Amino acid sequence: MSAETTSTPIATVRAPGLLRRHWPWLAAIAIALLLPWLFFDWTKGRHSGFVLTMLSEIGLMSVFALSFNMLMGQTGLLSFGHAILFGLGGYCTAHALNAVKAGTLWLPVELVPLVGGLGGLVFGAAFGYVVTKQRATAFAMITMGLGELVAACALMFMGFFGGEGGIPTDRMVGTSLVGVDYSSSWQVYCLIVAWVAIATVLMRLQTQTPLGRMANAQRDNFERTQFVGYDPRMIRFYQFTLSGFFAGIGGALYVLVYEIVTFDTVAAAKSATALLATYIGGAGSFLGPFLGTVVVVLLQSGVSLISNAWLLYVGGLFIVMVMFAPGGIMGIVARHEPIARIGRLGELVVPYARILPPGLLSVLGFVTLVELAQLTTIGAAQNKSLAIGGQAIDPHSALPWATGAVMLIGGGLWLRREARVFRVRWDALIEEAKARGLPV
Amino acid sequence: MEVFLVSLLNGLVYGMLLFMLASGLTLILSMMGVLNFAHASAYMLGAYFAFTLSQHIGFWPALVIAPLLCGLLGAAIEMYGLRRVHRNGHIAELLFTFGLALIIEKVVQMTWGLLPVPYRVPAGLDFPLFSIYGTHFPAYRAFMLLISLLMFGAIWLGLTRTRIGLVIQAALTHPDMVGALGHNVPRVFTIVFAAGTALAGLAGVIGGNYQVTEPAMAFTMGPIVFVVVVFGGLGSLTGCFIASLLMGLIQTFAVVLDYSPADLLKQFGVTVTSATPFHEVLTVPLPRIGALLPFLLLVLILVFKPRGLMGTRDT
Amino acid sequence: MLKTILARLALAALATASIGPAFAQGTIKIAYTDPLSGPFAQVGDANLKQMNYILDYINSKGGALGKKFELVPFDNKSQPSDALIALKSATDQNMPFIMQCSGSNIAAALIDGVNKHNARNPDNRIIYINCGAVATELTNEQCSFWHYRFDAHAAEKAAVMVQALPKDVAKVYLLNQDYLFGQSVQRDVKTFLAKLRPDVQVVGDELIPLGKVKDFAPYVTKIKASGAQALLTGNWGPDMNLLIKAGIDAGVDLRYYTMYAHLAGGAVAIGPGGDGKVYSVQAFNENIAPEIGNAEAEAWTKEFRAKFPFDFYAAGFRTIFEFLAAGINKAGSADPTKVAYALEDLKIKDFLGFEIRMRKDDHQIIGPYFVGIFKKGVKYDSEKTGLGWATAATVQAKDIEQPTTCKMQRPKS
Known part of the structure; x- marks a missing residue:
């Protein structure tokens, strides 16, 4: 699935076999639209607002992460300040929506994300002119400095940023093209899905344009790109500006979901989220950031409801990922490709099934210990209690600690043994694939 | 004159505190290329270790032991974590340290609680050393200045006068060549990372009681350290030293110079009123943005001079 | 997308294995959202400890209409968007109150979010209890019928x-x-x-x-x-x-x-x-009670000292819950609209003996x-x-x- 290995010519997009070739995209949209119904509250006859907002958050953050990957994955530029484009796009959108509400501007709600995109594009060009002078670490550090400056300005200057309270807005401006008032989260969610799909397809197509290809080239070999006759700086500039456009669309979707934009949208934490999502999903493949966003948002908004120690789990996950799966989730999937090509994926089922229990056991042991530790020190008075299967557990007795430690250590040792077995099987299959002349 | 002298002293002390933090990071970043986000976490750990140790064995032993503990931790992190991640590229290393910073923050919260701890300046140093125009200069500030100067001297001597220092220096500019000459580059990496972490720990021991020892101290100190290191330029301890002092002095003097761009424009006969476009930005006085100047300077210097102030290598 | 479902299932499984808020039936639920993790976790943590201490007391006195209050914490990580997600969770579960103390940026987002939610869902309204966001605007230009501020503004x-x-x-x-x-x-x-x-x-x-x-x-x-x-x-x-x-x-x-x-x-x-x-x-310090000779209040705060390593400073929180109990009793139900009307111009004596009033004009608490x-x-x-x-x-x-x-x-x- 990676951008480099797939070489779908643009022409096929318009070919009659659209449905046949691109069914995964359509299936993804269908699933996105069906998923909220799983959580529909039939007794009250309404959608779960929490689930819809979280899915919308996944959608808008994945547009943001994908735009971030236009820099990191495709152009090899690590940005620590990408959120400024996301946030500024959001501020432009909020001002535009307020103008529509006041009647000084006419714009259908459905096209409002374009305003965010254009805002991101303009600011992307302005900042891009400065930052793309450099690459590598210098680029990363300039974006970090710029990010801090913009975030500080957002608090200081009232006129455009609205200060600490931000710019509140209202998405019910009554200018819909399809006659929807966007009062419910469900209506907004449908709009989000549509725009996420449009933005994703556009970004996908962009990877196949000459600019997208040259961005890859200057990432892989900066000097040779110059010999081919392209100015690497201009490539970086166009790529940065375009990614600003898509980040701005993400920011606009944020405004539509939350109906407010505050300085948090330009702050470093948002930039970090995109970086983490992209890496976890896999920067090397187009859809990696999307998967990464799903994981990160679920951790942020889901696990944080259950445990205050969620940041520790996030930290642990990153460390495990960078140590054992540097290609991210999509990297793990891609590694199975040669084995799948020789048709022997089935032989991995048993080894996988064997490492699953010790893996789960050690994770469970780790979680138990962390939760116990944090319950004794901070969590106790936060109305949280530890219970397994309705059975309350006393963190001051020795038994749960011992159980946790045994699970962690025992599980770890068992995992090591099973991992060795797995490794043998895996290497044999890879050798097999190599022998058949497949690239590994 | 009064304000000038006091500000100069203040700027020096603050600059030297920055240098204590930044010197470790400049070694790590120049040599290993690791954007170590956990560096400020080591600073925090140093302060917390010193707090606990000083309750039992006093401040002076803690001054030695806490940085050593941080150094050991750094060595372990390098040997069992970073070395493994190294082959996966710089972004992997960066995220590794980022994950580490999150974990350290949470572990500190779980061990020492969420509130600040009463880590105090030792009684032996808690007196005003001298008074200058009625403003006390605390002895502890002089002590900080002394420690950081000693540190600068020790690092400089270590790098230029010892065998391992020469190897490290060589590895700063030509890592591959050093490896080719048969030096154990991974071990050098471990030493550098451990030393860098220990220096951050020392800065924590010194800075923790001067400022406030709390779980957010790593988070708030993080960005400015990067600014100093990158501004000074990779591979140059002197650059780092100058950058630290410069940042300290600039921020200190920005506070006393009460001017805004509008005042500058007035010199050219342009008067800024509330009707002027961008008047909100133009009337901002210098003290209001003093603490942001380092970031502005960082952006400016990198745009025109990607190697930083005295860098020997491209960043 | 399969991943989403899997992750969700895993999450659900984890949730039922349950390291979470202990839910009880038939209680009056108050969603509470503030930073509970990250560098500023101390803010929410200290508030939560004091709130639970107060609620235990109020519940032991019978709560409101014979029902006990229950606090449901949501971590907002100092992000307005996460506070709004918490608001969605609270309204999904038909909680009548959402409470937030730290940060006027989040307060502004919540006032706006609650206004819109209540206008769009008249059958499922919620009251926003502001326990510490002090921007003056919140009870002036941005004032809302659904917002009650229980702290003096800037x-x-x-x-x-x-x-x-x-x-x-x-x-x-x-x-x-x-x-x-x-x-x-x-x-x-x-x-x-x-x-x-x-x-x-x-x-x-x-x-x-x-x-x-x-x-x-x-x-x-x-x-x-x-x-x-x-x-x-x-x-x-x-x-x-x-x-x-x-x-x-x-x-x-x-x-x-x-x-x-x-x-x-x-x-x-x-x-x-x-x-x-x-x-x-x-609004309070532990020496006020002995200074004015209120032995009951002194004993009550002394008990908190015995349990926690910091001072009790949140007398305002006790006032909040006493107001809510009084408001619910006056309204005869926990229905947000009725309670909101009942709270207007409500006067009570706080535990130090001072008279506290909720001003009707802007829903701003008035007290010494x-x-x-x-x-x-x-x-x-x-x-x-x-x-x-x-x-x-x-x-x-x-x-x-x-x-x-x-x-x-x-x-x-």
Whole structure:
């Protein structure tokens, strides 16, 4: 699935076999639209607002992460300040929506994300002119400095940023093209899905344009790109500006979901989220950031409801990922490709099934210990209690600690043994694939 | 004159505190290329270790032991974590340290609680050393200045006068060549990372009681350290030293110079009123943005001079 | 997308294995959202501990309409978007109240979010209880029928600060954080100084970027040079602690008037050097009860000291829950619209014996306020430092109350 290995010519997009070739995209949209119904509250006859907002958050953050990957994955530029484009796009959108509400501007709600995109594009060009002078670490550090400056300005200057309270807005401006008032989260969610799909397809197509290809080239070999006759700086500039456009669309979707934009949208934490999502999903493949966003948002908004120690789990996950799966989730999937090509994926089922229990056991042991530790020190008075299967557990007795430690250590040792077995099987299959002349 | 002298002293002390933090990071970043986000976490750990140790064995032993503990931790992190991640590229290393910073923050919260701890300046140093125009200069500030100067001297001597220092220096500019000459580059990496972490720990021991020892101290100190290191330029301890002092002095003097761009424009006969476009930005006085100047300077210097102030290598 | 479902299932499984809030049936649920993780977790954590202590007491007295209150915490990580997600969760579960204390950015987002939610879902409304976001705008321009503020706002705190300024102070220096709250403290303090203390001269007026200054020594030098006798600041967190520490270290003869020095962690951060120099505008301190001879209140807060390593400072929270209980009893149900009407103009005596009123015009709490001085030799010290807060001034409700520009829109009940 990676951008480099797939070489779908643009022409096929318009070919009659659209449905046949691109069914995964359509299936993804269908699933996105069906998923909220799983959580529909039939007794009250309404959608779960929490689930819809979280899915919308996944959608808008994945547009943001994908735009971030236009820099990191495709152009090899690590940005620590990408959120400024996301946030500024959001501020432009909020001002535009307020103008529509006041009647000084006419714009259908459905096209409002374009305003965010254009805002991101303009600011992307302005900042891009400065930052793309450099690459590598210098680029990363300039974006970090710029990010801090913009975030500080957002608090200081009232006129455009609205200060600490931000710019509140209202998405019910009554200018819909399809006659929807966007009062419910469900209506907004449908709009989000549509725009996420449009933005994703556009970004996908962009990877196949000459600019997208040259961005890859200057990432892989900066000097040779110059010999081919392209100015690497201009490539970086166009790529940065375009990614600003898509980040701005993400920011606009944020405004539509939350109906407010505050300085948090330009702050470093948002930039970090995109970086983490992209890496976890896999920067090397187009859809990696999307998967990464799903994981990160679920951790942020889901696990944080259950445990205050969620940041520790996030930290642990990153460390495990960078140590054992540097290609991210999509990297793990891609590694199975040669084995799948020789048709022997089935032989991995048993080894996988064997490492699953010790893996789960050690994770469970780790979680138990962390939760116990944090319950004794901070969590106790936060109305949280530890219970397994309705059975309350006393963190001051020795038994749960011992159980946790045994699970962690025992599980770890068992995992090591099973991992060795797995490794043998895996290497044999890879050798097999190599022998058949497949690239590994 | 009064304000000038006091500000100069203040700027020096603050600059030297920055240098204590930044010197470790400049070694790590120049040599290993690791954007170590956990560096400020080591600073925090140093302060917390010193707090606990000083309750039992006093401040002076803690001054030695806490940085050593941080150094050991750094060595372990390098040997069992970073070395493994190294082959996966710089972004992997960066995220590794980022994950580490999150974990350290949470572990500190779980061990020492969420509130600040009463880590105090030792009684032996808690007196005003001298008074200058009625403003006390605390002895502890002089002590900080002394420690950081000693540190600068020790690092400089270590790098230029010892065998391992020469190897490290060589590895700063030509890592591959050093490896080719048969030096154990991974071990050098471990030493550098451990030393860098220990220096951050020392800065924590010194800075923790001067400022406030709390779980957010790593988070708030993080960005400015990067600014100093990158501004000074990779591979140059002197650059780092100058950058630290410069940042300290600039921020200190920005506070006393009460001017805004509008005042500058007035010199050219342009008067800024509330009707002027961008008047909100133009009337901002210098003290209001003093603490942001380092970031502005960082952006400016990198745009025109990607190697930083005295860098020997491209960043 | 399969991943989503899998992750979701895993999450659900984890949730039923249950490391989570212990839900009980038939309780009145109050969603509470503040930072509970990350670098600023202490804010939410300290609040939560005090709230649970208060709720245990109120529930033991019978709660409201025979039902117990239950607090359901949501971590918002200081992000407005996460606070809005918490709002969605609360309304999904038909909770009648959502409470938030820290950050006017989040408060603004919540007021707006609650307004829209209640307008769009008349059958599932929710009341927003503001327990500490103090931007003056929230009960003026942005005021809402669904928003009740149970803390004095920035302008009121500024008024208290100015009224507590001793007569011998002639020169003051203002230093504030450069964002909405700090700027409004700066503006309001100057307004009240001009009105109430025309003899006082403002010799310096400074704004600093929020959380960016690591060394306050240069500011102290400047303050010293200006000849100020008192420093008036709305700073909180490191911006306040480091400022006071730097001032004490430099031995400047200065009195520090703050708004947040009495919060959890403040006493430890300032340390013994602050003896007799630091003042804080506060709704409560542990020595008020013995000072006014209220033994019952004293015993009640003493019990909190025995359990937790910091002071009880949140008398305002107790007022909140007593208001809610009284409001629900008066309305005869926990229906948000009825309770919202019942709370308007409600008066109760708080546990110290002062009369507290919820003003109908803008839903702003009106009650007395105190200025504490941090010093040695008080009955109850703070956080085992040996120093504690003694009352330096009590400002009556009538001297705090200020006109509002709010034009309240009320729904049909």
